[in-house]
Amino acid sequence: MNYRSDIRNIAIIAHVDHGKTTLVDAMLKQSKVFRNNQVVGELIMDQNALEREKGITIMAKNTAVVYQGVKINIIDTPGHADFSGEVERVVSMADGCLLLVDSIEGPMPQTKFVLRLAMEMGLKPIVVINKLDRRNSRIAEVLKLTEDLFLELAISADQLDFPVLYASAREGTAVTELGMKGKDIAPLFECILEKIPPPKIESGPFQMLVSNLDYDSHNGKIAIGRIWRGKVAPHDPVVSVGVDGSVTHYEISEVFTYLSLKHLKVEEAKAGDIVAVTGLDKVNIGDTIASPEQPEALPRIEIGEPTVEMTFGVNISPFAGSEGRFCTTRQLRARLYRELETNLSLRVQDTDSPDTFLVKGRGELHLAILIETMRREGYEFEVSRPEAITKIVDGTLVEPVEVLTIDTKDEYIAVLTEMLNKRQAQLTDMRNDGHDNVRLVFHVPTKGLIGFRNAFSTATRGESIMNATFLSYEPYHGDIISTRNGVLAASEQGIAVTYGLNNAQGRGFTFIEPGTLVYEGMIVGLNSRPKDIAINVCKEKKKTNIRASRSDIAIKLTPPIQLSLEQAIDFINNDELVEVTPGNIRLRKKLLTQGQRLRNSSSSRRSAKKQPI
Ligand SMILES: Nc1nc2c(ncn2[C@@H]2O[C@H](COP(=O)(O)OP(=O)(O)OP(=O)(O)O)[C@@H](O)[C@H]2O)c(=O)[nH]1
């Protein structure tokens, strides 16, 4: 067996926000890939508009730097549990990983998830305790917890022998011993060169596994992956082996490798390198591209199952078609199925209703990002409340359960515990740092987390952080009764005015500004009582001859609560929808008129009575 000593392939893995992309910044900056006066900013790899807005990585991406003549291919991965599919998709390209752990937060549920994956893949780990510059860092404790995690997850003894570095990704420094003064990131590069094994090269004709796809208008589809065997050059004849073993013949157009943020066109690439090739217009992620001489498929990438589902339907609200560029069933269906090519943990299914599709993902955020992306592309549609995906295993109904970690203050323990009890959560751990900060760990069914995020941030006044990661499927714990109050639904179409909204504010909170166009059945606020009520927010004050008192002229409205897309999805009940268009996010009752809703609730009461007990 030969090795490519001129290459190292590493994945950077961690819990969300532990500093992966910032560490990539530091590596890129140190390897002098930018001009001296070039302004490069932060989180350079998070180039997608939604990534920049949300400050999180959504898609795994490749880059590379050269250190002392060795090319280090770097794969930056997302840390949010909803994007775990991205990590699963790309780690097979690497031989080693940098496991980042925040020096205050320590290992979190997603740290465990990604480390388990890396151990199963046989990656050689380097632990990087990050954010050394933060006050209150508790490095010794965090290291001990990380070691415990390795003891729990290591598959072979040599996986327990991992180097540890201490870094401040933000300052661009890393050291091998605590107490040393950090100068730059070179100790990390040295450690990678020394400890991460160079890629092994199997002898034989060309073979690569497609781990990612990209598109550009000039090159069309771009297949990205690691070459396991042989070499590849432009114009080489190749075959792709699909999921069913079917073989398609192609000619490679161009071959690229990575260097910093660029694709570098090359005349040839060899086993061990991570490359992008063009010319294969029907290839999919998971397919093998190989020489026609020996078209053997590599094992396909295994991706975890989705846990949450919701429907995407054509917009049938009274305002349908007025704001979007793509509004038809055909356009919606084509767009959703196209997403499956790159979004591997997503599933799309047709339903009995031709204009509604069932979309399954790894969490609410996974689905919300798809919705937001589509709306920015000009799509208009309606989505339902997310539901946890249940299934039957050996004759038993099972449901997904998650580990929920909450970092909060002592004063919120009681209220959070009470809220979560109603959602069938079980407290499994509680740690206090002696300074009013507490970490609570719960096991909670996924269905109990839907609609929880809004309630959580209100209850803790935005001062707490929650994180949830899939744990396992467990026997169904029973139904949860919704505790949300009723809504204020507009009773007429028109323009909302201050007077009407002021009346609505007498009943609860409102979601819209005066001047907003509303339709009958559109949700304009939250009632302070359990029942829905219809209210005319377009109602003007009656004109009389008597002069209004000054207080009547200047009604002061409380500013509306404006729900973001994620909050809107989290808010709605089963008989409600979120209408998404490029210009607006509206909430609506499924049944728009009050008459329809009343008839429906009395008929469902009648049929409930008929059910045998
Ligand atoms: N103080 C301090 N902050 C850091 C350090 N490294 C990263 N951060 C900050 O932590 C936040 C998250 O950093 P990212 O690099 O986006 O984290 P990430 O792991 O890539 O996050 P995801 O990709 O979303 O999982 C940002 O605000 C960074 O500025 C560090 O060494 N010290």
Ligand SMILES: [Mg+2]
């Ligand atoms: Mg990131």
